[in-house]
Amino acid sequence: MNTPLPRWQRRKDARPAEIIQAALTLFSDKGFAATRLDDVAKLAGVTKGTVYLYFENKEELFKAVVRETVVPALEFAETLVEEHQGAWSDLLWQLLSSWAERMEHATSSGISRLMIAEATNFPELARFYVDEVVVRSRRLFADVINRGIQSGEFREVDPMMAARAVTAPLVMIKVWKQSFALCDTEPVDLKAFARFHFDLLVQGLRHR
Amino acid sequence: MNTPLPRWQRRKDARPAEIIQAALTLFSDKGFAATRLDDVAKLAGVTKGTVYLYFENKEELFKAVVRETVVPALEFAETLVEEHQGAWSDLLWQLLSSWAERMEHATSSGISRLMIAEATNFPELARFYVDEVVVRSRRLFADVINRGIQSGEFREVDPMMAARAVTAPLVMIKVWKQSFALCDTEPVDLKAFARFHFDLLVQGLRHR
Amino acid sequence: MNTPLPRWQRRKDARPAEIIQAALTLFSDKGFAATRLDDVAKLAGVTKGTVYLYFENKEELFKAVVRETVVPALEFAETLVEEHQGAWSDLLWQLLSSWAERMEHATSSGISRLMIAEATNFPELARFYVDEVVVRSRRLFADVINRGIQSGEFREVDPMMAARAVTAPLVMIKVWKQSFALCDTEPVDLKAFARFHFDLLVQGLRHR
Amino acid sequence: MNTPLPRWQRRKDARPAEIIQAALTLFSDKGFAATRLDDVAKLAGVTKGTVYLYFENKEELFKAVVRETVVPALEFAETLVEEHQGAWSDLLWQLLSSWAERMEHATSSGISRLMIAEATNFPELARFYVDEVVVRSRRLFADVINRGIQSGEFREVDPMMAARAVTAPLVMIKVWKQSFALCDTEPVDLKAFARFHFDLLVQGLRHR
DNA sequence: TATGAATGAGAATTCATTCAT
DNA sequence: CATGAATGAATTCTCATTCAT
Numbered sequence: 001m002n003t004p005l006p007r008w009q010r011r012k013d014a015r016p017a018e019i020i021q022a023a024l025t026l027f028s029d030k031g032f033a034a035t036r037l038d039d040v041a042k043l044a045g046v047t048k049g050t051v052y053l054y055f056e057n058k059e060e061l062f063k064a065v066v067r068e069t070v071v072p073a074l075e076f077a078e079t080l081v082e083e084h085q086g087a088w089s090d091l092l093w094q095l096l097s098s099w100a101e102r103m104e105h106a107t108s109s110g111i112s113r114l115m116i117a118e119a120t121n122f123p124e125l126a127r128f129y130v131d132e133v134v135v136r137s138r139r140l141f142a143d144v145i146n147r148g149i150q151s152g153e154f155r156e157v158d159p160m161m162a163a164r165a166v167t168a169p170l171v172m173i174k175v176w177k178q179s180f181a182l183c184d185t186e187p188v189d190l191k192a193f194a195r196f197h198f199d200l201l202v203q204g205l206r207h208r
Numbered sequence: 209m210n211t212p213l214p215r216w217q218r219r220k221d222a223r224p225a226e227i228i229q230a231a232l233t234l235f236s237d238k239g240f241a242a243t244r245l246d247d248v249a250k251l252a253g254v255t256k257g258t259v260y261l262y263f264e265n266k267e268e269l270f271k272a273v274v275r276e277t278v279v280p281a282l283e284f285a286e287t288l289v290e291e292h293q294g295a296w297s298d299l300l301w302q303l304l305s306s307w308a309e310r311m312e313h314a315t316s317s318g319i320s321r322l323m324i325a326e327a328t329n330f331p332e333l334a335r336f337y338v339d340e341v342v343v344r345s346r347r348l349f350a351d352v353i354n355r356g357i358q359s360g361e362f363r364e365v366d367p368m369m370a371a372r373a374v375t376a377p378l379v380m381i382k383v384w385k386q387s388f389a390l391c392d393t394e395p396v397d398l399k400a401f402a403r404f405h406f407d408l409l410v411q412g413l414r415h416r
Numbered sequence: 417m418n419t420p421l422p423r424w425q426r427r428k429d430a431r432p433a434e435i436i437q438a439a440l441t442l443f444s445d446k447g448f449a450a451t452r453l454d455d456v457a458k459l460a461g462v463t464k465g466t467v468y469l470y471f472e473n474k475e476e477l478f479k480a481v482v483r484e485t486v487v488p489a490l491e492f493a494e495t496l497v498e499e500h501q502g503a504w505s506d507l508l509w510q511l512l513s514s515w516a517e518r519m520e521h522a523t524s525s526g527i528s529r530l531m532i533a534e535a536t537n538f539p540e541l542a543r544f545y546v547d548e549v550v551v552r553s554r555r556l557f558a559d560v561i562n563r564g565i566q567s568g569e570f571r572e573v574d575p576m577m578a579a580r581a582v583t584a585p586l587v588m589i590k591v592w593k594q595s596f597a598l599c600d601t602e603p604v605d606l607k608a609f610a611r612f613h614f615d616l617l618v619q620g621l622r623h624r
Numbered sequence: 625m626n627t628p629l630p631r632w633q634r635r636k637d638a639r640p641a642e643i644i645q646a647a648l649t650l651f652s653d654k655g656f657a658a659t660r661l662d663d664v665a666k667l668a669g670v671t672k673g674t675v676y677l678y679f680e681n682k683e684e685l686f687k688a689v690v691r692e693t694v695v696p697a698l699e700f701a702e703t704l705v706e707e708h709q710g711a712w713s714d715l716l717w718q719l720l721s722s723w724a725e726r727m728e729h730a731t732s733s734g735i736s737r738l739m740i741a742e743a744t745n746f747p748e749l750a751r752f753y754v755d756e757v758v759v760r761s762r763r764l765f766a767d768v769i770n771r772g773i774q775s776g777e778f779r780e781v782d783p784m785m786a787a788r789a790v791t792a793p794l795v796m797i798k799v800w801k802q803s804f805a806l807c808d809t810e811p812v813d814l815k816a817f818a819r820f821h822f823d824l825l826v827q828g829l830r831h832r
Numbered sequence: 833t834a835t836g837a838a839t840g841a842g843a844a845t846t847c848a849t850t851c852a853t
Numbered sequence: 854c855a856t857g858a859a860t861g862a863a864t865t866c867t868c869a870t871t872c873a874t
Contacts (some may be wrong), residue, residue, distance in 0.1 A: 048869085087250065131391075160394065161400075163407055164381060164396060164407055169376040186368065196369045203416060266844070445744055466854080490802050535743075537655065546807045547807075612786075614783075616829070620826075621830065672840080674837080677836095
């Protein structure tokens with residue numbers, strides 16, 4: 001009598017993730033306010049009521065989207081730094097190129113633009129995002145640059161400033177692409193830009 | 209003895225600008241959807257009805273805000289380039305520093321973040337913005353870099369790529385500041401960053 | 417010093433009539449609610465404020481339109497009946513044809529449809545209209561038919577019923593023309609119909 | 625002990641018809657513009673939101689009202705004509721009397737006045753109504769009269785003109801009753817009028 | 833669990849009316 | 854008298870949220 005549940009029934013455990021995925025897609029594209037829960041539900045293949053089964057309300061869904069999407073991104077990079085040996089500029093390139101790669105393919109890559117747009121409407125979420133992503137990745141790059149300075153590979157610059165100078169362009173290009181994809185007549189390849197940016201940076205950071 | 213305040217003053221000529229200013233403030237802060245026309249009106253010192261006297265609807269008001277705010281920004285810079293004599297890196301600094309200056313004080317400086325947030329919801333406006341601002345300033349900087357290459361001051365790089373590398377960080381820092389002002393525990397000074405960015409750039413652009 | 421006002425300045429006495437005329441046109445076309453005072457004013461060549469100088473509000477303007485437009489129409493007909501000599505069917509034709517004529521040209525001819533549409537929203541006005549126009553013209557025709565019966569020209573019928581049978585079709589055709597002008601693929605000439613209707617009637621009223 | 629009444633009942637299938645019925649009542653009485661959706665909802669026993677669940681907006685509701693209400697009316701009459709045997713004047717009476725009957729009892733009978741009032745504001749709907757109702761019933765009667773002429777029962781008249789002369793009075797009387805019910809001091813019985821009208825007509829149509 | 837019909841608060845929009853000029 | 858800028862109440866419409874099934 002007590003037959004084990006068939007495997008595919010466990011799919012219901014996947015529901016929250018599917019809803020979050022759908023919400024991410026729509027929030028990223030249209031923003032929080034312009035996204036209707038009805039559309040999220042439709043995209044997730046459920047009905048509105050089901051969304052409320054898993055998330056208290058639209059705000060909580062939004063927070064869940066950000067929280068779920070954001071965290072895992074950096075862990076990989078942090079271990080990379082930890083374990084690195086060799087030239088720091090090589091690591092810098094590894095980080096930048098893998099980051100550019102993620103940006104082009106990861107479904108989560110729309111979150112930057114979303115947070116930029118909604119931060120002032122969701123202060124606590126903004127704080128979470130800043131702590132978990134912005135500052136954390138800034139620290140990551142500052143760390144690399146700092147080590148490069150220690151090793152004499154880079155000249156003495158303010159590592160936090162430098163970290164901003166390293167991260168900002170890539171994020172900005174990605175955000176622009178997302179916002180103006182339809183009308184930018186001079187599209188740019190993210191990976192090509194990453195390479196260009198890296199070259200400029202490394203020469204800029206070296207001793208004259 | 210004291211006559212009651214008149215219910216309103218007749219200020220036809222000033223009204224549209226006042227409303228646009230109010231709308232810019234609120235749109236910049238909260239985004240399009242989260243801004244209520246009632247609040248725009250209140251901030252402009254009028255009633256909702258008055259807003260509709262001058263703007264057909266919320267979207268048209270939004271467009272007017274962008275159009276009015278955006279255009280004049282670049283003219284100053286373009287004449288600066290035209291009339292410049294001397295080292296191109298000096299001009300680059302002039303442009304970056306004056307731009308950073310504007311970003312810190314001009315009321316219009318919130319427009320970038322606003323457009324990033326709303327571009328996909330207002331495609332025609334996005335195109336206008338891209339044409340009038342994004343591409344135009346990219347060209348401006350590309351031009352400067354190109355001349356620097358011609359004159360032998362800079363090494364041979366792709367000027368459009370370089371232009372992106374020049375403009376993106378400044379915009380990004382500004383946008384971040386706006387979005388995360390309340391929660392960034394490591395705030396950065398825009399002008400200081402501009403200086404840092406410039407130093408990095410110029411060294412990066414020079415011949416090795 | 418005290419020069420007499422130039423003649424054309426007396427035009428200002430014409431203002432109310434001009435406004436009423438404009439209002440009649442628009443009310444007739446779109447109905448009471450769908451007519452904006454702004455448009456009435458524009459059509460009358462004045463501004464909204466001026467309308468309120470002469471009429472307390474939209475309802476009063478509406479009433480004025482009906483009152484001014486409606487009354488004079490029947491006086492002419494009533495004297496015609498009074499003074500008639502000869503066959504009553506000739507008079508009937510005279511009345512019908514001159515009425516059809518008016519309907520095609522008088523600016524007031526849209527009032528029937530207007531009253532049909534708005535009667536339930538303006539009960540007192542409806543009463544006025546019924547008394548002054550509907551019942552009065554019904555009586556007029558009933559009178560003619562009655563006299564025709566007295567003289568032996570028509571057979572004995574209920575004169576009030578007959579009066580309805582005489583007036584209703586003409587009004588209906590006119591109203592239909594007005595309502596469905598744009599889409600009736602089989603338009604009818606009002607005067608031709610009047611003739612047809614008259615022939616039918618007269619034969620119908622005669623002794624068998 | 626006694627459970628509180630549920631806030632609402634689930635009645636999906638019945639709702640649209642109920643809303644249309646309520647809307648028909650109010651539109652017929654007050655016209656399109658003067659009818660508030662709130663009142664329609666209240667009369668249908670739902671809330672405003674529910675109306676929008678089934679109809680895109682007020683105009684679409686209006687169109688639905690007309691479309692749903694109008695069509696079935698004529699089918700019965702058309703089969704009657706098809707299958708008729710005997711004197712055409714008998715059929716004419718059958719049609720007129722059953723029509724008068726409908727007019728007095730059918731809930732849809734207010735639609736004529738409504739369309740007369742709103743036709744110019746809803747041109748496409750007017751066309752639909754003209755095609756489906758006005759022209760169609762005109763043709764119906766023209767057909768009968770034509771057959772009467774063929775059979776020698778009626779004299780040679782223009783059948784379309786005659787059809788107008790047959791239909792217009794009945795519609796007009798109905799419309800007048802609706803508009804001026806409250807103030808007409810000489811109310812008329814629709815069926816009695818139909819009889820009177822029929823007698824006049826038949827004598828008018830016969831050979832002299 | 834899942835659904836989706838129904839709700840109701842809230843925002844955009846319209847326009848008759850007022851009133852400073 | 855005339856204007857037309859400004860008002861604000863009324864109405865349409867939207868959509869997050871609830872809840873009977």
